[in-house]
Amino acid sequence: MPDSRRDFLRGFAAVTVGAAAVAPAGAAPTPQAAVSPDKTPRWAMVVDVAKCIGCQSCTVSCIYENAVPEDSFRTIVSTYEVQEGDRAAMVMLPRLCNHCADAPCIPVCPVGATFQRADGIVVVDADRCVGCAYCVQACPYDARFVNHGTQKADKCTFCAHRVEAGLLPACVESCVGGARIFGDLDDPKSTVSKLVAKGDAKVLKPELGTRPHVFYLGLDDRLTGKVEGEPTLWHPTGRETHA
């Protein structure tokens, strides 16, 4: 609303969000001019943070779609209460594997089980994985875990099995606020390309140079790393990513 109308907020501290804007390190690759139909896509996700209402539909949909065991998450919405001067505010931050172009989880795998497909999806070959958890430790986003049922490294695959079937990842399909957007970053006509091309997309922990392919719109720079806030979900069973 125009500033002239904001006086109903008088009595509250002024809000300056994202004042310390920095250009996102490792920002999006520039979309290529044209894509031939049989060209391999580069899958990516854009999360429009202001559209997330923290309902965890993504979390639960993923759990059932991917048989995620009871004490683990392939994705979750970290939910915090943060302070902005005198103002308390809620932060809902969907987290998942970033399918990094330079993924730290890949080189540490002693058996070559973790690899990046041509379409950018970072996957684990369960037939090769020995469950050593080096990749779990290497991931700066806490996006991996050892599945206690299979004893294999487990993580988000962007629902590769659905994407290959012409469908959307489960978390995207059922995102109530429409915050999660999925598509081919190499296709300049795709929604994700257009959103990333606007230039204000950010990634988590850009300073690590991992070149994530999960981009966040509307993310306060102070939230790209460890969040100074009070988690409000309260001790989810097992591991919640607070990286």
Add this chain to the structure above:
Amino acid sequence: MDRRTLLKTGVAAGGLGAFAAGYADTARKVVEGVADSLAPKAKAANIHGASLKPEFTVDPATGGLTPDPDQQVSYVMCMGCTTYCGVRVRVDKTSGAVLRVAGNPFHPLSADPPLPPDMSIKDSFVAVSRAGEKGLDGRSTTCGRGSAMLGWMASPYRVTQPLKRVGPRGAGRWQPISFEQMVREVAEGGDLFGEGHVDGLKALRSFDPIDPKAPELGPKVNQVGLMSSTNEGRENFARRFVQKAFGSLNFIGHGGYCGGSYRSGSGAAMGNVKRLPHAKPDFANCEFIIFCGTAPANAGNPFKRQAAMVAKGRTDGKLNYVVVDPVIGHSDSLAAKHRGRWIPIRPATDGAFAMALARWIIDNERYDRTFLVQPNPKAAAAAGEAGWCNATHLVVAEPGHPREGFMLRASDLGLTIEGETYAEKDPFVVVDPATGQLVPHTALAGPAELIVDGAFAVGDKPLRLRSSFDLYAESARRFTMEEYAATCGIPAETLAGLAREFTSHGKKAAVNTHGGTMAGNGFYNAFALIALNTLIGNINVKGGAMVSGGAFPAEGKGPRYDLDGFPGQVTPKGTPLSRNVPYEKSSEFKRKKEAGKAYPSEAPWYPAAPQLGSEWLTSALNGYPYPMKALFVWNANPIYGIPGLKGAVATALKDPKRLPLIVAIDPFINETGAFADYILPDSLLFETWGFAAPWHTVPSRTSTARWPVVESKNAKTADGEPITMEAFFIALAKTLGLPGFGPNAMRDAAGTLLALDRPTDWFFRAATNVAFAGQKPVGDATDEDIALTGFGRHVPALQATLKPEEWRKAAHVFTRGGRYQPYAQGYDGERMAQKFAPALTLYNEQVGTARSSMTGRRHSGVPQWTPPAFADGTPMRKVYAEADWPMLLISQKSVLMGAYTIGLDRLRGIHPENPVALHADDAARLGIANGDKVRIATPGGEVVGTALVRKGVMRGVIAVEHGFGHTEFGARSHLIGDTRQPDGAALAAGINLNDLGLSDPTRKGLSVWLDPVAGSAVRQGLPARISRA
């Protein structure tokens, strides 16, 4: 060395360190793995783990669909909350397991915009796929809870066989019995538990008076009642049994302990405190919304649609909003920046907030004068208004006059009227601004005088008359802005700023409230909030306040079948158990008046309220106005849901002499069912039939269909029918020889009598009514539609029940999960298509002329600020002083957990308990740290919870998230036959605010604290103290 290399090295070193520290097993596996990695690659990488096989494949280029023959995708209904969204359910055809739940893209509660209603099922599957990125904008969703609901289907706590209690009530021991035995015992009664004779329904179906000395109480059939929850799609079936066939007046839902204060306050502002009309913002087009006492992205109805529209409105759309609430919730988002803001408020002061805004708007003449001055619908239409109100209508304000508080009517002026004096067609009276004379409100073609307070000659005497608006303005001016600010804790300049903002968008602004008003002054809080909408005249305006788009007639008198009336139908009579009628018409009043002291009554009466579940169990057990003999509790849980009730009645409820027969109809043993004598396993979620409708916020006409996508796990009747509520009532009715069930129980449109022998006789005909409603019936379901959705197994029965021209249309409704008016038809240009026609009421005569049965005093007919009080008007703080109880407890709805979903392991895995929120300043003062165990005490009870120290909560407030603190549903393992239910300690996590609810210290007998006008349960603003445990 750059950071990247550092990181790698660091991790590798750490990893090797761990390796060396003795991961021998890992070492072995690594060696094997390396060896394997050197072997030639024979097969594709195993990357998908145990992920589900896709339900269908869509060619992204052509959109061609290839279904998976092993799965069905069915459009049905979620029952995870009272929103009842349309969902799509994936089922493994071989195992019958429900695999995943997502949204139904035809359904406006789940998709925005929904698909065109006549699209084929095949195309609807393609529409949610990646092909052409259709599935992004076209996505249809379930919320977190809805996605987890399938966990119910395999719950180990589910009851599948009728149960009869063993030992005393509430002991947790049960004997499985046959359906037929249960029907027989409930019907016939007898010495059922070795505790003496219990009347069965046969003995209780008497039309003799309960008390010949108090004939107004009605016949003895009223001593049988049913507590329901909400209309989840089968309510009219249950009502048919209890009310129309058995003949009892007493059938009640959960409104009195859900959002009853809101509904009553809204009913007062919208002219009817019995039918309780209510409006919501047109979220899609509204520019500024004040949410107070509701948080759209946290809960409410329809939760998911509201949340989605707020998310869309604050990003892509034009919406700005504030959430005025004692505690921050998910409606706030840092990322939304200034588009949505949380404004903390003290509990139970919403009325002060609203009246402050009203005062500022009136003092600054920022109200929509053109709207307010129109005395009737024709004048309003001529002035270009989409609705009208009674602001100009006159109220008799002459002290001591027999008509004081009533609206002046044309008959009072001696004018000839249609119908009876003071009845509906006796016009109201306004002042004609041209002549200054009193005229019927219907007489003017244009405005009437808005602000009137004067003596007018009526008959032979001068009579003080005041306009509704004038009375409302006076009420608003009883306190200054500073006084209101001091009461509600919001700075006066913020109140003024909000009032200015609210009146800066023409009619494209709205106030919205709901269960946050459930305080000891909840009725007036809600009335005051809703009246603000009247001030800007936003009713029926696109972007303003809308009424629901409505539903197609399923369980009523429809175009093909009459599911309403039947031969032999009973019209219930008498006094409802919750005494929501004038005390002054009772024998007790006459008796007491003759004895010289008419007031107080034994317990409160609620003349301006609907039937109240909040007063049911206390009334039944107090035997006032009469004792109850048999109670059905159908998927309802008042003991868990009503603040203070468990503490008040648990002992009495265990005594069969006070309430001889309790029958729970429920798939689980909840906190109320634990007290039952019998439990009838109802069908569960994706095994059930039903027709529901959006409660609100969908502008287009919508009916949601639910049908069994999997076989019921319940035991069967002797006829082979799975046990359900419907099968139970059919069998009971037949045993009792009641009308309306069995042969010749219903009629088709031609008047032919038909049987009601099985549930599908009802639901197939309901579907047909839905299909044929309106100008044109729906199309026919194709064989492909039926095959893709798995509806085929119901087709033989459908064909056998319906007429040849009907069954494919009924199947169209089932396969689409309902029927939907095209969404765009919800609007009529710049107005809503569905309009609220009656007058909005700034002065409500029904309320203003009703008296408290405890004091004999009249209620205020206009909104007002009044502090929380007990039944006799004593302010709560007079009894429970701030010095002793310095904190106020509030209930906050959970984004994830519902009142009955604690058994969903995957939800609990995300959010396992409900720590109580309190402000960091309070915590520091009390020496409480985050995560500390804290003891919370109120005059009604004491519990130990976990502290969550926050700043997003008003100082002086303890906020408790609803849905935890269960003692049943699996939290206690019952002994069923020889089998003990599994240990469910995790289901007992957290605390339940309702265990801290209050009895009313100004009442006799068993009581809970209820709003004195609306009779709604009080869960907001409970006096409390907190300390480290």
